[in-house]
Amino acid sequence: MINVTLKGGVVKEFEAGTTAMEIAKSLGMGLYKAACVCRIDGAVQDLRTPLTADCALEILTAEDPEGLRALRHTASHVLAQAVKRLYPQTKLAIGPAIDSGFYYDFDTDVAFTPDVLDAIEAEMKKIVKEALPLERHELEPADAIAYMEEKGEIYKVELIREHADKGEKISFFKQGEFDELCAGPHVPDTSRVKAFKLTSATGAYWRGDSSKKMLQRIYGTAFPKKEALEAHLAALEEAKKRDHNRVGRELEYFTTVDIIGQGLPILLP
Amino acid sequence: MAKRELYKLSGHWDHYRDGMFILGDPDDEEKECFALRPMTCPFQYQVFLNRARSYRELPMRLGETSTLFRNEDSGEMHGLIRVRQFTISEGHLILRPEQLEEEFKGCLELAKYCLDTVGMLDKCTFRFSQWDPANPKNKYEGTKEQWEEAQATMGRILDNLGVDYKIGIDEAAFYGPKLDIQYKNVYGKEDTLVTIQIDMLLAAIYGMEYVDADGQKKTPYIIHRTSLGCYERTLAYLIEEYAGALPTWMSPEQVRFLPVTDRAADYCADLAAKLTAQGFRAEVDYRNEKIGRKIRDAQIEKVPFMLVVGDRDMENGTVSPRHRADGDLGAMTFDAFAALLKEIVDTKAKK
Structure with missing residues (x-):
């Protein structure tokens, strides 16, 4: 048996070889469904990793950058x-x-x-x-x-x-x-x-x-989740409307010409 | 541009060779080889070096609007934000060491004034760019002691000025730490808009000296700085900040007269000329198009003020301005409009 220290300092016993995924499931279906990866003693690893010794385990969802x-x-x-x-x-x-x-x-x-x-x-x-x-x-x-x-x-x-x-x-x-x-x-x-x-x-x-x-x-x-994706895509559309590379050319603030070359804009009056 | 030898002295040949446009064979020491300048510093220093200098002449503040050339990767090019040739409003301040803090403060105030005036200061973040002590030979000139001193000095200055900064390791220039004023584009990509750099190293390399009050020759410190950044990148961010609708004071076309029929053309021409004489940028849409089309085009082109002129305006000697955001301002005399326009432009209003 191994001692696994979870979030908040709670220590639970598990059989050696239990995966982080199985532990997540035992903690709750919600967590299990949302889990992406885990941190074992500070190192980010995937959830199928079996735990073989005493360690600290953190289940990371998509809310966590990792x-x-x-x-x-x-x-x-x-x-x-x-x-x-x-x-x-x-x-x-x-x-x-x-x-x-x-x-x-x-x-x-x-x-x-x-x-x-x-x-x-x-x-x-x-x-x-x-x-x-x-x-x-x-x-x-x-x-x-x-x-x-x-x-x-x-x-x-x-x-x-x-x-x-x-x-x-x-x-x-x-x-x-x-x-x-x-x-x-x-x-x-x-x-x-x-x-x-x-x-x-x-x-x-x-x-x-x-x-x-x-x-x-x-x-x-x-x-x-779908909602976050849609919000992001909407923001991206908004950003495109303000992109200077598009707006600036449309409003004739500048242009680039192939024969002069990339990265060599001409500022228009 | 300058000979290879200048860049060997300045350190660019070692630290920046890939970023320069080289004219000639860089490895043939028998022949002359030039490079287009990626930075202005060594050129401005020649002004200082032109005569023997006394401590009384410092701070010497050398400003210039310079065009620089950097051989960026073609994959990195982006609109006006990353280009290979750009024009920058910049300067170098040659100082006695005890003048460093005061002058740095002045540079920061100048940069903030410029950025605030154009309406970008709010979204700026500040980065204290330091060297990477783990990789000193990576790209940095100078000793550990020199770097620690420069960074301690700069940290103190920034804290005294109450600058809210985050630290960037391995972001310094090869000759010193800097304060980078950062900005993000619409997609969230961050770049440097304005920079103020402390340099305690290069003056010695160029043999820059001044005679101090005690008759001794000393080596000055240098601040490298820009005020508004380079025209290209700053303009890019301005376009994004305002979605193309630049405030009237900086808009290329400030007023457009839209004669409803040909009858109003002369009247418009006359008024446009009056505005031009007063220093405004006014145009007339003489095209043989329906007024609806003219209005729509003026809106799409984000012209700040639209003046639709029909028979009634001509009879009454008035104008009916419409602002692109504020809408219809009602009929008024031309003089009243000119006064309104002057106020908006003079105060650099953000509309």
């Missing part, structure tokens, strides 16, 4: 899975959570037009409905490289090589047929990504290096 970040990170995995399902030839680069949402970079010839983004969103909704659990597993670096090479994921291979000499195992998160190179943490399963939206697609250089390949980046945002 919980929200994990939710959005999982959303980016769902995005990548959807893109691979629809366009299997696509090579995956990197997809993190960011300040207001998430993005994922893809190496593909497919143009991410609004119609294509709609199709990807629809596939993402399917994946959410499938409620696929996200399960962490590890491989030795050499095996991880072989695994990714077999799948043709050249960018993942590059990323693994960078970590290979640290002497650590390489972690992956599997959700259904999709296995993603990732340190985590993630929410327990894809059904948690209930309220999300893909917002735009742009170009982005691999590693931000303009001498490397131009990838395609899809941006999105995710929230724990």
Whole structure:
């Protein structure tokens, strides 16, 4: 048996090997449904982590920045899975959570037009409905490289090589047929990504290096509940109305001209 | 622009090479190589260095509206906020050490005055940008002692002035800590609008000296500062703050006359000319369009004052101004309107 110190200093006994998820359930269905990740002795981890020794445990929902970040990170995995399902030839680069949402970079010839983004969103909704659990597993670096090479994921291979000499195992998160190179943490399963939206697609250089390949980046945002998502999207619409890059050009305060170049605006009288 | 040698002296060659537009082969020491300036400091210092200086000449406050060039990543470009060429209202103050606090205060007051006048001060936040003591060689000149002294001095100044700041580690300039006045764009992305920097290092590098009251040669301190920021970025934020409807005093077009028919055209031309003579920016919409269209266009273009002029106005010698936000102001004499406009512009009213 292990002693787990919960919020407020309450100490409860559990069998060794109990996961944070199971503990959350024992504390209440409400908490269990809202839980995203947890903090074990100060380190953020996913809820499937088994507790093997006495520790302090904090269950984090999306109200906590780490919980929200994990939710959005999982959303980016769902995005990548959807893109691979629809366009299997696509090579995956990197997809993190960011300040207001998430993005994922893809190496593909497919143009991410609004119609294509709609199709990807629809596939993402399917994946959410499938409620696929996200399960962490590890491989030795050499095996991880072989695994990714077999799948043709050249960018993942590059990323693994960078970590290979640290002497650590390489972690992956599997959700259904999709296995993603990732340190985590993630929410327990894809059904948690209930309220999300893909917002735009742009170009982005691999590693931000303009001498490397131009990838395609899809941006999105995710929230724990629909209302929060809708409020955010409404605020975004309002912001676009004030965006100087749009308003300033419309009102002819400035312009940019291709032949002069990017980042060289002409101020108009 | 200047020769590579200047930037080697200034430290930009080591700390800022990727950010500069270089003209020529940077690595061929046999040939001349120039670079467009990313900062004005070394150029202004030549003014100070032009003569032997005495302590009586300090503080020497050198101001300039300079155009600078920075080779930002193309992926970073955004409208007017991040550009490769910009024009900034800035200055360098060359000081005796004991003048530092007083002059810093003056710079902060100037910046606040400018930002308040244009209506941006409320949304500004203040960041005390410090170096990263864990990574001194990362990008910083100077010793640990020099940095600690500069930052302690600046911290004291900021606390004495009651500035509500948050600390930013590894955000300092390569030559000293700074107070960055930050602003967010509509999407919540934060950038620096105005900066005031304390520099206790560079004057020595340039050989800047003054003869003190005791006849000894001393090295001055320098404050680098901008007042309103650079035109491009400040304008971007102004457009976002006002959603394009800039206050009348700064609006490119302040008054637009809309003659209902051609008959009113001359009358409008006359009044517009009178306003122009008084220093206002007035236009007339002479187009052969319906008045409804003219009104709509003036609204879309966010012109502050619209004057629809029909036969009645001409008969009575009046105008009927409409403000884009306040609406119809009723019929009034031209002189009354001109006086109203003058008051709004002179007081820099936010309407």
